Every structure is written in C-alpha cells, then in structure tokens.
Amino acid sequence: MLGWGSLCARAMLVLATIACLAGASLAHAAEQWQNEWAVAPGFSITSDTKGYDFPSAIAFVPNPGPGPKDPLYFVTEVRGTIKVVTNDRSIHTFAQDIVGSKPPEELPALVAETGMAGLYLDPTHGYVYVSFAYRDEGMVLRNNLVRFESTPEVFSLEPKSKLSFTEIFADQPSSQSHQIGAMLVHEGYLYVSVGDALQTHLVRDLNYTVGKILRMTLDGKPVPDNPFYIDDDVKKPANFVWAYGLRNPFGLTVAEKGLF
CATH class of the missing domain: 2.120.10.30 (TolB, C-terminal domain)
Structure with missing residues (x-):
C-alpha cells in the first residue's frame, strides 16, 4: 500500500506532466496563430509613419x-x-x-x-x-x-x-x-x-x-x-x-x- 508521501509525489508528477503538455499545446497554438497571420510570400511589413493616438x-x-x-x-x-x-x-x-x-x-x-x-x-x-x-x-x-x-x-x-x-x-x-x-x-x-x-x-x-x-x-x-x-x-x-x-x-x- 502506498504511503501518503508516495501518493503526493505521484500527484505532483501527474500535475507537472499536465502542465508541460498544456504548455506545449499553448506554444503550438501560438505558433499556429502566428503562421495563420504571417506575411504572405512576396510581401513585407515596414513602418511608414508613426506617432498616432489610436x-x-x-x-x-x-x-x-x-x-x-x-x-x-x-x-x-x-x-x-x-x-x-x-x-x-x-x-x-x-x-x-x-x-x-x-x-x-x-x-x-x-x-x-x-x-x-x-x-x-x-x-x-x-x-x-x-x-x-x-x-x-x-x-x-x-x-x-x-x-x-x-x-x-x-x-x-x-x-x-x-x-x-x-x-x-x-x-x-x-x-x-x-x-x-x-x-x-x-x-x-x-x-x-x-x-x-x-x-x-x-x-x-x-x-x-x-x-x-x-x-x-x-x-x-x-x-x-x-x-x-x-x-x-x-x-x-x-x-x-x-x-x-x-x-x-x-x-x-x-x-x-x-x-x-
């Protein structure tokens, strides 16, 4: 039978794994979002003028x-x-x-x-x-x-x-x-x-x-x-x-x- 310390350790390991997976998923989602809004081939973004208020x-x-x-x-x-x-x-x-x-x-x-x-x-x-x-x-x-x-x-x-x-x-x-x-x-x-x-x-x-x-x-x-x-x-x-x-x-x- 597992002791309380072992159960806590396993619970922490599960939570850490979930956090890692969630972080990887969020990173992947962010990467996908950036790819979806990336500049199309043949185009570029430059600053033409600046200093505007909304x-x-x-x-x-x-x-x-x-x-x-x-x-x-x-x-x-x-x-x-x-x-x-x-x-x-x-x-x-x-x-x-x-x-x-x-x-x-x-x-x-x-x-x-x-x-x-x-x-x-x-x-x-x-x-x-x-x-x-x-x-x-x-x-x-x-x-x-x-x-x-x-x-x-x-x-x-x-x-x-x-x-x-x-x-x-x-x-x-x-x-x-x-x-x-x-x-x-x-x-x-x-x-x-x-x-x-x-x-x-x-x-x-x-x-x-x-x-x-x-x-x-x-x-x-x-x-x-x-x-x-x-x-x-x-x-x-x-x-x-x-x-x-x-x-x-x-x-x-x-x-x-x-x-x-």
Missing part, C-alpha cells in the same frame, strides 16, 4: 500630387483628429476636436469604444468624409457625419470648409458597438453604412437609421428616387434608406452588378 482608419489619395508636401494619405484618430501624411512622410493635422468630449474611461474599457469610425475621400470634389459616434449634451451616444472640403483631386493640408450632417442623426440611437461606419460616393451620391446599435428590432423599422445603408446627396439631403422617399425632411430616416435589415455593415464597395 488610429482608426486610413484612406489613400487616388492620384496624389508630385510635390513632397502633397497629401499621400489621411489617417483618423479615434478621439477626433484627422492627420494627413504627405509624400515626404511628414504628418500634419488636417482637423481636430471633431468628436467632442472624451469617454469617462479610456481603452480598453468598453465604454471607450466610440469615436472616429469611417473615412472616405472623394477626389472629384476634394471632399473628406468622416463618420463617428459621440455623446450629445445629454451624454447620449449618437452617430454623426462631417464633410471637409479641400482641393479637388490632390487634396490639401487644411480644409477650406466644414459641413456637419448632425440633423440627420440627432434623434437616432447609437451604441458602444455597431455604430455608423463606412462611406462611399457612387454615381454622384453618398452611401453611408449604419450598424444596428445593438437594437436588432429596429433594423427593419424605417423610422430609424440604424441597421441601414443610407443614400443621400453629397450635401446630406434626401434623394427623391430612394425607395422609401417621402419628402425632403432630413429628420425622416425613411427619406434616406437605400437598404435595411443589416447588423453591423463595416465595409462598402461597388462591384459590376451593385453595391456591396
């Missing part, structure tokens, strides 16, 4: 100017700043304080997962569109959209004007997740994706902007041939609805047969 989106100028100080790409920072990077890789502040007040806690707290979301460049008009979630005067989360005007085709280091689309979303819900997001200009109209604000029962309700793809003029007005258009009232979400029933659309692109 960068949330990037958009390249389609045909940048040739000069060293001509804009190459734009970067949004989640707390409300737009940076523009020029051909010589210098970084300039294009606009700031867009979102307004900061959240009560900073990331990685859930309450901090709001701020700048989508970024889109319209080279034809030199427009820079940004979408974001913010807290209104009552500390209620809302979606919003702002358009900055710069130089057509090549853009600029500073905006010429600013247009807010606040009225469209002022009475509409948002949330710490599934907020407003991607934008796209197609055939002269602006398309905007809006998540369901974690309120799935509203995605099929045309009285709400959440869970929808919205279609509007470049100035934020309803388009008369939208499928549920009623009138020109910007406070009626139905006037903007192009598609509904979506959960969390976070990308838009145009393919041969439609919008995706």
Whole structure:
C-alpha cells in the first residue's frame, strides 16, 4: 500500500506532466496563430509613419500630387483628429476636436469604444468624409457625419470648409458597438453604412437609421428616387434608406452588378 508521501509525489508528477503538455499545446497554438497571420510570400511589413493616438482608419489619395508636401494619405484618430501624411512622410493635422468630449474611461474599457469610425475621400470634389459616434449634451451616444472640403483631386493640408450632417442623426440611437461606419460616393451620391446599435428590432423599422445603408446627396439631403422617399425632411430616416435589415455593415464597395 502506498504511503501518503508516495501518493503526493505521484500527484505532483501527474500535475507537472499536465502542465508541460498544456504548455506545449499553448506554444503550438501560438505558433499556429502566428503562421495563420504571417506575411504572405512576396510581401513585407515596414513602418511608414508613426506617432498616432489610436488610429482608426486610413484612406489613400487616388492620384496624389508630385510635390513632397502633397497629401499621400489621411489617417483618423479615434478621439477626433484627422492627420494627413504627405509624400515626404511628414504628418500634419488636417482637423481636430471633431468628436467632442472624451469617454469617462479610456481603452480598453468598453465604454471607450466610440469615436472616429469611417473615412472616405472623394477626389472629384476634394471632399473628406468622416463618420463617428459621440455623446450629445445629454451624454447620449449618437452617430454623426462631417464633410471637409479641400482641393479637388490632390487634396490639401487644411480644409477650406466644414459641413456637419448632425440633423440627420440627432434623434437616432447609437451604441458602444455597431455604430455608423463606412462611406462611399457612387454615381454622384453618398452611401453611408449604419450598424444596428445593438437594437436588432429596429433594423427593419424605417423610422430609424440604424441597421441601414443610407443614400443621400453629397450635401446630406434626401434623394427623391430612394425607395422609401417621402419628402425632403432630413429628420425622416425613411427619406434616406437605400437598404435595411443589416447588423453591423463595416465595409462598402461597388462591384459590376451593385453595391456591396
């Protein structure tokens, strides 16, 4: 019959074996994860610019100017700043304080997962569109959209004007997740994706902007041939609805047969 000391020794040996196996398994899992996300053959990763504070989106100028100080790409920072990077890789502040007040806690707290979301460049008009979630005067989360005007085709280091689309979303819900997001200009109209604000029962309700793809003029007005258009009232979400029933659309692109 084994004594207490022998039993303890065997138990410790079993635990040590399990720990070793678990460690090996975790190491293998980590190695697999790294392999799955490894850089594909023929590609490499380098640091182009640095010094950003929670960068949330990037958009390249389609045909940048040739000069060293001509804009190459734009970067949004989640707390409300737009940076523009020029051909010589210098970084300039294009606009700031867009979102307004900061959240009560900073990331990685859930309450901090709001701020700048989508970024889109319209080279034809030199427009820079940004979408974001913010807290209104009552500390209620809302979606919003702002358009900055710069130089057509090549853009600029500073905006010429600013247009807010606040009225469209002022009475509409948002949330710490599934907020407003991607934008796209197609055939002269602006398309905007809006998540369901974690309120799935509203995605099929045309009285709400959440869970929808919205279609509007470049100035934020309803388009008369939208499928549920009623009138020109910007406070009626139905006037903007192009598609509904979506959960969390976070990308838009145009393919041969439609919008995706």
